[in-house]
Amino acid sequence: MKDNLIKIKCQSNLQSYDIVIQKNSFSQVVKDLSQFRKIVIICDSNVRKYYGESLLQAITAEKKICDLISFPAGESNKNLNTFLYLHEQIALRLDRNSCIITLGGGVTGDMGGFVASTYMRGISFIHIPTSLLAMVDSSVGGKLGVNTSIGKNVVGVFNNPKKVIIDPSLLNTLPTKFIIDGMAEVIKHAFLSGEEFVSFLETNTEGIFDLNLTLLTQIISHSLHFKVKIVEQDERDLEIRNILNYGHTIGHALEETLGYQNISHGNAVAIGMNAVNYLSLKEGFLSTMTFDRMQQLIRQYKLPTFLSDLGLQGDPEKILQFLNNDKKNQDDQIVMVLLQEIGKPIISRTQTIIQMKEAINYILKSN
Ligand SMILES: NC(=O)c1ccc[n+]([C@@H]2O[C@H](COP(=O)([O-])OP(=O)(O)OC[C@H]3O[C@@H](n4cnc5c(N)ncnc54)[C@H](O)[C@@H]3O)[C@@H](O)[C@H]2O)c1
Ligand SMILES: O=C(O)C(=O)C[C@@H](O)[C@H](O)[C@H](O)COP(=O)(O)O
Numbered sequence: 001m002k003d004n005l006i007k008i009k010c011q012s013n014l015q016s017y018d019i020v021i022q023k024n025s026f027s028q029v030v031k032d033l034s035q036f037r038k039i040v041i042i043c044d045s046n047v048r049k050y051y052g053e054s055l056l057q058a059i060t061a062e063k064k065i066c067d068l069i070s071f072p073a074g075e076s077n078k079n080l081n082t083f084l085y086l087h088e089q090i091a092l093r094l095d096r097n098s099c100i101i102t103l104g105g106g107v108t109g110d111m112g113g114f115v116a117s118t119y120m121r122g123i124s125f126i127h128i129p130t131s132l133l134a135m136v137d138s139s140v141g142g143k144l145g146v147n148t149s150i151g152k153n154v155v156g157v158f159n160n161p162k163k164v165i166i167d168p169s170l171l172n173t174l175p176t177k178f179i180i181d182g183m184a185e186v187i188k189h190a191f192l193s194g195e196e197f198v199s200f201l202e203t204n205t206e207g208i209f210d211l212n213l214t215l216l217t218q219i220i221s222h223s224l225h226f227k228v229k230i231v232e233q234d235e236r237d238l239e240i241r242n243i244l245n246y247g248h249t250i251g252h253a254l255e256e257t258l259g260y261q262n263i264s265h266g267n268a269v270a271i272g273m274n275a276v277n278y279l280s281l282k283e284g285f286l287s288t289m290t291f292d293r294m295q296q297l298i299r300q301y302k303l304p305t306f307l308s309d310l311g312l313q314g315d316p317e318k319i320l321q322f323l324n325n326d327k328k329n330q331d332d333q334i335v336m337v338l339l340q341e342i343g344k345p346i347i348s349r350t351q352t353i354i355q356m357k358e359a360i361n362y363i364l365k366s367n
């Protein structure tokens with residue numbers, strides 16, 4: 001891999017930014033910090049051990065004032081308590097001309113970016129995603145925030161980083177279960193974008209699990225080109241961007257009913273995609289053959305398609321209640337992203353409660 005392999009520009013009304021996929025990301029970030037004197041790196045307890053200290057050293061070697069602040073890893077810590085803790089930690093260390101680096105997975109990026117966006121009404125931040133999920137999805141698009149008991153990502157802002165720096169070789173230390181989580185969002189992008197990406201995933205599973213860096217770079221690049229194209233048309237998620245929430249309406253409701261524990265975001269999205277594919281099948285959009293093919297691809301990447309695959313049970317009424325709080329809802333109507341076929345998403349506002357209950361019951365039972 002060349003040092004500077006791929007550059008993608010994300011145009012925005014808020015702040016446009018570059019996404020670079022390259023090796024030696026730490027030497028790149030040092031160059032990007034030239035205008036800042038004080039820097040804080042935010043990461044979780046796992047990433048701190050693997051990469052936190054070495055990034056800190058690289059930055060302090062450049063005579064910058066840099067601190068490393070971490071929080072306990074896990075989705076259940078993406079909440080207002082950790083958000084406040086991080087604010088308290090940075091309070092005396094940074095001024096308005098400082099920069100925060102979020103070094104980590106989607107939890108760190110969403111929450112660290114939210115901290116940066118609210119500290120003194122907003123300071124600069126750079127995302128260095130370290131999980132596959134963060135590289136293919138969460139580090140791009142400007143959605144930042146935390147979960148509450150009311151809902152997933154329900155407290156947050158839209159705001160963009162100064163830059164996103166992706167080094168796929170950081171995935172060498174990522175446990176396989178989190179590669180699998182990231183693949184849920186990659187498969188989402190493939191189902192939304194079309195046949196070519198789907199066939200690519202069908203034929204390259206082994207290489208991806210072997211962490212072949214060329215293949216990983218390809219799926220990151222494909223995913224981000226697709227995501228950027230959608231986000232640029234609707235950064236506030238009022239229309240077309242809703243399609244990126246394919247699999248998330250029921251997926252988020254599962255995470256919410258389970259209290260952001262016992263189910264990962266990637267696993268919930270995989271089950272959520274199976275649920276809306278079922279609705280798309282019932283609507284006569286997807287053929288049985290395509291539905292089965294999609295289910296097979298999800299399972300090929302060791303992702304669940306039913307809640308029972310995780311040994312979990314769910315309460316259909318509770319799940320339905322959370323659907324009523326979904327951020328896409330308009331005029332009390334639940335919005336679901338269905339597929340007319342692979343690569344042809346449709347934003348549906350006409351699914352009835354009975355249909356939704358049927359889809360929920362479908363993913364709660366085992367097949
Ligand atoms: N903002 C968005 O557009 C967007 C998009 C998708 C998902 N998300 C959010 O992202 C979150 C999920 O992200 P995630 O799956 O990255 O979870 P995560 O941030 O919890 O990371 C997963 C695990 O991997 C560990 N880890 C990360 N990088 C590592 C590395 N290189 N080596 C070893 N361990 C490493 C972490 O410590 C953690 O235990 C959810 O909160 C979801 O809502 C946001
Ligand atoms: O970028 C988007 O838009 C997405 O929907 C990407 C999702 O993968 C991601 O999980 C996002 O955080 C969901 O956003 P939300 O607005 O439904 O919380």
Ligand SMILES: [Zn+2]
Nearest residue numbers: 185248265269
């Ligand atoms: Zn997601």
